[in-house]
Amino acid sequence: xxxxxxxxxxxxxxxxxxxxxxxxxxxxxxxxxxxxxxxxxxxxxxxxxxxxxxxxxxxxxxxxxxxxxxxxxxxxxxxxxxxxxxxxxxxxxxxxxxxxxxxxxxxxxxxx
Numbered sequence: 514x515x516x517x518x519x520x521x522x523x524x525x526x527x528x529x530x531x532x533x534x535x536x537x538x539x540x541x542x543x544x545x546x547x548x549x550x551x552x553x554x555x556x557x558x559x560x561x562x563x564x565x566x567x568x569x570x571x572x573x574x575x576x577x578x579x580x581x582x583x584x585x586x587x588x589x590x591x592x593x594x595x596x597x598x599x600x601x602x603x604x605x606x607x608x609x610x611x612x613x614x615x616x617x618x619x620x621x622x623x624x625x
Contacts, residue, residue, distance in 0.1 A: 518552040521567060521606070525614050532606070535587040535594065544585065544596065544603060551603050563610050570604035578604065 522529040529548060536545035557566035572578075581600040586593070592611030597604050608614065 518554050520549075521551050521553045521569065522549055524553050524616055525567075526617065528606075528608070528614060531589060532587070532594065532596075535589060536585075539585070539587060541585060543601065544598065547601075548596075548603055551606070565608040565611065565614050567606045567608065568604075569606060570599075570602065572605070 532548045533545045536542075536548060551569040553567055554570055555568040557564050557568065559566075578597060578599045583598050585596040585598055587595065589611070593607065593609040594611075595607040595609075597607070
């Protein structure tokens with residue numbers, strides 16, 4: 514049986530906490546609830562050093578998301594956070610120009 518991808522909140526809990534707060538501030542209540550349950554399907558993989566974006570659903574190769582797609586730009590204190598939403602589902606989290614995100618396991622390895 515194939516294992517499900519991890520929840521983004523398990524990999525980057527601080528990012529999800531920030532997204533919840535920003536979505537609430539933008540009046541995006543439904544998205545602020547569903548962002549807690551998005552799964553990390555993969556990282557962007559573009560190779561740009563300013564990009565830490567996360568795929569939360571499979572993307573149609575070379576194809577646009579379709580007519581039910583909308584972008585939800587948020588206003589973080591640093592960098593850019595933009596959600597791609599299709600039919601009410603978050604399919605991509607753009608994380609651009611921000612300090613490196615740390616996974617919980619990496620945080621444990623830091624000296625005190």
